[in-house]
Amino acid sequence: MRFFLDTALLAEIEEAAALGVLDGVTTNPSLMAKAGVQDFDAHYKAIAALTPGPVSAEVISTTYADMLVEARHLHSLAPNIVVKIPFIPDGVKALRTLKEEGIPTNCTLIFSPLQALIAAKAGATYVSPFLGRLDDIGHEGIELIRQIRQIFDNYGFGTQILAASLRHPYHVLLCALEGADVATMPYSVLKQLFPHPLTEKGLAQFLADYQKLHARP
Numbered sequence: 001m002r003f004f005l006d007t008a009l010l011a012e013i014e015e016a017a018a019l020g021v022l023d024g025v026t027t028n029p030s031l032m033a034k035a036g037v038q039d040f041d042a043h044y045k046a047i048a049a050l051t052p053g054p055v056s057a058e059v060i061s062t063t064y065a066d067m068l069v070e071a072r073h074l075h076s077l078a079p080n081i082v083v084k085i086p087f088i089p090d091g092v093k094a095l096r097t098l099k100e101e102g103i104p105t106n107c108t109l110i111f112s113p114l115q116a117l118i119a120a121k122a123g124a125t126y127v128s129p130f131l132g133r134l135d136d137i138g139h140e141g142i143e144l145i146r147q148i149r150q151i152f153d154n155y156g157f158g159t160q161i162l163a164a165s166l167r168h169p170y171h172v173l174l175c176a177l178e179g180a181d182v183a184t185m186p187y188s189v190l191k192q193l194f195p196h197p198l199t200e201k202g203l204a205q206f207l208a209d210y211q212k213l214h215a216r217p
Contacts, residue, residue, distance in 0.1 A: 001176045004053070004184035006164070008035040008043065012187040013050045019190075024053030026106070026128075026164070026184045028084065029060055041077055048078035056106045056126075058084035067094040075103045082125060084108045087115050092122045099123030106162060113147040120152060120159035126182070131175070132165035141165075142174040149179045169193050 002023035005016045008031040016022040025047055037043045040057075048055045055078065059070040067090065071083040082104040085091045091107065098105050099122070106126040107119035111134060116127045129148060131141030148161055160181035166172055169192045175183045 001180060002053075002182045003190065004056075004162070004182055005190065006031070006166075006184045006186050008032045008037060008047070009187070010043075010046055010050065013047060016187060016190060017051055021190075022051055022053070024055060024182070024184075025051055026056040026084075026162070028056075028058045028108070044074065044077050044081060048080050052080060054082045054104070054106075054126075055080055056082045056084045056108075058108065059086075062086070062088065062090065064090040064093045064097075067091065068097060071098055071103060071105075072101075082106050084128075085124075087119060092118060095119060095122035095124050099125075108164070110148075111144070113144060113151055116144075116148040116159075116161075117151055120157040124159050126160045126162040128162045128164040128184075130165035131163055131171055132167040134165075135167070141171075142178060145175055145178045145180050 003021050004024040004026050005013055005022060006026045008027045013025055032040060044057050057074045059067050061067045061070050067085060074083050075081050084106045085094055087107055087109050095105050095107060104125040106128055107124040108128045110116050110127050110129040116129060119127045129144045134141035134144060145161060145163055152159060162182040162184060163175040163180040164184050166183055166185040166189055168189060172183050172185060172193060
């Protein structure tokens with residue numbers, strides 16, 4: 001499983017990259033606004049320079065023609081930019097055209113296995129099922145990952161499952177167990193994957209024993 005960071009904050013991307021486990025970045029207009037970004041193009045270029053992996057940049061258009069114009073522009077900013085396209089009929093049409101043009105895509109706002117199937121048939125590079133938002137309304141979000149994985153494996157689709165809207169480490173674990181190709185998460189969740197009380201207790205014991213062994217008489 002690959003780890004993507006879901007953020008627009010350059011400092012968080014730098015810190016995650018320094019850990020050596022960052023494989024890419026996902027963003028959206030909400031994250032850009034939260035980060036106070038004014039010049040989206042310059043910011044996308046800065047993010048793309050921080051990671052050699054895919055960087056998802058989302059269109060804000062909702063018509064086929066406008067999405068194509070915006071998608072071509074976004075991908076021209078850096079070779080590792082993947083264009084996020086919303087799952088709407090015009091978006092599905094855009095997926096097919098962008099596939100033919102060699103522009104990688106991430107079909108976002110996926111909430112059902114049939115939506116993922118349609119996006120894969122249209123040629124999406126990634127589909128982004130939103131687990132946390134389904135959990136928020138009383139559904140079992142991980143079941144969506146399970147169903148998409150089975151459908152894609154049944155028919156040999158090359159589209160990758162990018163599990164999104166992950167709220168906590170258990171979401172990451174479940175996605176790994178169910179075969180999601182990518183987990184994208186906030187930096188706060190990535191940091192929570194590291195600590196365990198027994199790890200901390202064991203390290204403290206090792207260091208204490210070393211100090212006893214080498215204590216001056």
